Amino acid sequence: MGENPAIAVRQHVPRPHRRGDHVETARLASLIAATITMGLVSGLFYGFSVAVMPGLRASSDRTVIETMQRINVAILNGWFLLGYMGSLVFTALALGLHLPGDGRHALVPLAGALVAYVLAMIVTARVNIPLNNALEKAGPVERIADPAAVRRAFEGTWVRANVWRTLLCTVAFGLLAWALVLHGQHAA
Secondary structure, three states, X not given: OOOOOOOOOOOOOOOOOOHHHHHHHHHHHHHXXXXXXXXXXXXXXXXXXXXXXXXXXXXXXXXXXXXXXXXXXXXXXXXXXXXXXXXXXXHHHHHHHHOOHHHHHHHHHHHHHHHHHHHHHHHHHHHHHHHHHHHHHOOOHHHOOOHHHHHHHHHHHXXXXXXHHHHHHHHHHHHHXXXXXXXXXXXX
């Protein structure tokens, strides 16, 4: 009696490892790492856009200043840096690993993701970080003579820049997801 092909169980036949297998594994691993870290950073900026800053909007000037000063200190940790720098490193690595001939299927979304994220980093470096530093230089909140002026100099511009970096990181995340789909289609 013959086996019914509809219910036959395929046996795994090991194939010899080739150099290309290692490259393909590195491509996929870097692409997954880039997507995860980009999602974390995009989500962080999104959380500030839709919850943290709107929540602080109704707070007193001193509360906004003190809260943001504390957040700016607390965020400088290894977990944040893993996501923030990891997004750059893993996206650039994934792009570099996809440059050789058979990896070109994902180049457009990978290059777009890298450009979008570098732009988000530029916004952060040119707008958000200097504003954070100015807020820190204002000193302890109880010693600030005109907290309303300090808040005005910080809040509006910081929020607008955060919206831009949220959008850019979300675009980068979407492009990385697209690259994952293309990678999966190419591997199939």
